[in-house]
Amino acid sequence: MSDAIIVRNLAYRAGREFAIRDLAMTVPSGSVYGFLGPNGSGKTTTLRLLLGMLPIGDGSINLLGHDVPSGVHKALAKIGYVPERLHLYPTLTVEETMRYYASFYPDWDDDRAETLRRQFALRAEQSVDLLSKGESGKLMMLLALAHNPELLVLDEPTDGLDPVVRRDVLAALLEYVSSRGATVLISSHLVHEQERICDHVGVMDGGRLIAEMPMTTFRGGIKRLRVAKPPIDNSTTPFTLLSRGVTAGREEEWVVRGWQPAMREYFSAGESELREVIDLDLEESFVELLRSARQPAGIGAEEN
Amino acid sequence: MFRQVLFTQWKWARTELFLYVIAGFLVPTIIIRVGFSFVDSYSTSSVLSVGQYAGVFFGGLAMLAAVGLAWRPYIIDAALKHVGPLSLPVPWAMFVRLRFVAGAVLMLIPTIAVWIGSIAATAAAPIPPTLHAYPTGLAIRFYLSALTAYAAAFLLQYVAGRNATRVAVAILLVVALMETGSALLGFHSPMVGAWNVLTTWPGPFSTFSGIWMLIDV
Numbered sequence: 001m002s003d004a005i006i007v008r009n010l011a012y013r014a015g016r017e018f019a020i021r022d023l024a025m026t027v028p029s030g031s032v033y034g035f036l037g038p039n040g041s042g043k044t045t046t047l048r049l050l051l052g053m054l055p056i057g058d059g060s061i062n063l064l065g066h067d068v069p070s071g072v073h074k075a076l077a078k079i080g081y082v083p084e085r086l087h088l089y090p091t092l093t094v095e096e097t098m099r100y101y102a103s104f105y106p107d108w109d110d111d112r113a114e115t116l117r118r119q120f121a122l123r124a125e126q127s128v129d130l131l132s133k134g135e136s137g138k139l140m141m142l143l144a145l146a147h148n149p150e151l152l153v154l155d156e157p158t159d160g161l162d163p164v165v166r167r168d169v170l171a172a173l174l175e176y177v178s179s180r181g182a183t184v185l186i187s188s189h190l191v192h193e194q195e196r197i198c199d200h201v202g203v204m205d206g207g208r209l210i211a212e213m214p215m216t217t218f219r220g221g222i223k224r225l226r227v228a229k230p231p232i233d234n235s236t237t238p239f240t241l242l243s244r245g246v247t248a249g250r251e252e253e254w255v256v257r258g259w260q261p262a263m264r265e266y267f268s269a270g271e272s273e274l275r276e277v278i279d280l281d282l283e284e285s286f287v288e289l290l291r292s293a294r295q296p297a298g299i300g301a302e303e304n
Numbered sequence: 305m306f307r308q309v310l311f312t313q314w315k316w317a318r319t320e321l322f323l324y325v326i327a328g329f330l331v332p333t334i335i336i337r338v339g340f341s342f343v344d345s346y347s348t349s350s351v352l353s354v355g356q357y358a359g360v361f362f363g364g365l366a367m368l369a370a371v372g373l374a375w376r377p378y379i380i381d382a383a384l385k386h387v388g389p390l391s392l393p394v395p396w397a398m399f400v401r402l403r404f405v406a407g408a409v410l411m412l413i414p415t416i417a418v419w420i421g422s423i424a425a426t427a428a429a430p431i432p433p434t435l436h437a438y439p440t441g442l443a444i445r446f447y448l449s450a451l452t453a454y455a456a457a458f459l460l461q462y463v464a465g466r467n468a469t470r471v472a473v474a475i476l477l478v479v480a481l482m483e484t485g486s487a488l489l490g491f492h493s494p495m496v497g498a499w500n501v502l503t504t505w506p507g508p509f510s511t512f513s514g515i516w517m518l519i520d521v
Contacts, residue, residue, distance in 0.1 A: 053390040077393035087388035089380065091315045103308040104392045 080144030
């Protein structure tokens with residue numbers, strides 16, 4: 001499987017406060033890649049860098065086989081983009097907006113656009129000014145899908161939409177992906193939504209990509225362990241210790257990544273006792289991952 | 305592609321274009337009609353001054369139309385952080401060219417209104433045999449002047465971005481202050497010199513500072 005997006009050592013600075021640092025990211029072709037991160041973590045900035053909307057400070061980006069920024073316009077012809085802040089021109093109607101976008105994309109499919117318009121129950125003569133937020137979101141999704149893109153870049157596409165509209169939009173997206181085998185890079189802070197649709201995940205925080213892995217690894221690999229008489233030295237663990245904290249007496253809770261059942265041996269070999277292995281849902285895993293990135297393991301234990 | 309950009313800009317500007325058309329068509333007629341009712345139509349100098357008054361209006365209209373057509377698309381794109389144009393599969397420079405040419409084409413609408421309005425206004429006017437009406441020449445001058453102002457406003461907007469209005473006001477203020485200073489205190493300001501180069505023949509803005517004669521010898 002080739003990669004739709006390859007980012008290496010990407011750096012970008014916006015003012016004094018915010019910077020993307022040393023970002024490396026790989027989105028496999030045909031995957032649905034969830035780009036997770038809290039608000040302000042740099043997801044939107046990263047997406048804009050990928051699409052050549054912002055100047056790259058350092059590093060390299062390859063998008064569908066084209067280098068950014070030199071070949072970005074060839075790549076953009078094969079990309080459907082839904083920005084965080086919807087970009088629709090006032091005074092145009094839905095039909096005029098579709099015609100406007102159609103004129104820029106050589107592979108625009110009028111039949112597909114019309115099918116999507118009906119599917120989303122958008123009236124052709126409706127003015128864009130008068131569309132509800134949900135209808136605007138649907139129109140943006142229509143514009144992103146109607147030219148049969150190989151890659152969809154969606155920045156919080158369902159943010160602020162009601163559950164019914166959200167379901168419609170995601171259904172159209174999944175139907176397209178399953179029929180065309182397209183790649184999707186979807187940014188969101190709605191972790192449960194990502195859990196349902198994504199097969200790869202990358203987590204951003206503070207301008208850094210702190211984790212990137214298949215969803216199955218992310219979902220199953222982060223566990224909370226209840227450990228009695230825990231070892232003081234945790235430098236030889238066979239898993240990645242994300243955090244540790246005292247709960248009661250000499251018992252600690254560890255949050256670990258890369259857990260395998262065979263790793264119980266690590267505890268039984270010493271004086272420690274592994275009392276319980278608790279599965280975390282994606283949201284808890286996400287929170288623990290962020291917490292560990294901001295506060296390395298061990299510090300929490302000292303504070304507790 | 306160009307047709308769609310043109311159509312979009314037309315929809316944004318159509319209300320103000322309608323006003324320019326009304327103004328371009330009616331105002332010359334009103335000025336000529338009212339002017340001629342106050343002057344002796346056999347006096348060459350009086351008729352010339354009426355034509356001159358009408359000319360002042362055309363310069364103002366050209367400037368107004370130019371700035372409006374140049375700035376509106378940028379302001380709309382800027383309000384949406386230019387995300388739409390930047391995500392299209394065309395280079396930014398090409399998109400800006402499309403915007404520029406579309407505005408220049410739309411500028412023809414008030415120009416045609418000025419041309420037809422001037423023909424209508426002067427057709428019925430009792431112009432002395434020694435004088436002539438120049439509606440076509442005036443319309444060409446209107447378009448070229450509007451195009452010059454449009455290009456300058458467009459350039460300023462796309463270079464200065466959201467500070468374009470502030471930059472334009474600052475330039476005008478500095479020029480006005482220097483002009484006043486040099487008039488009152490007698491010093492020579494390079495800024496005033498530069499302004500004069502731009503606004504007197506063969507400077508690009510000399511069309512605005514000259515006299516617009518709808519009726520001339």
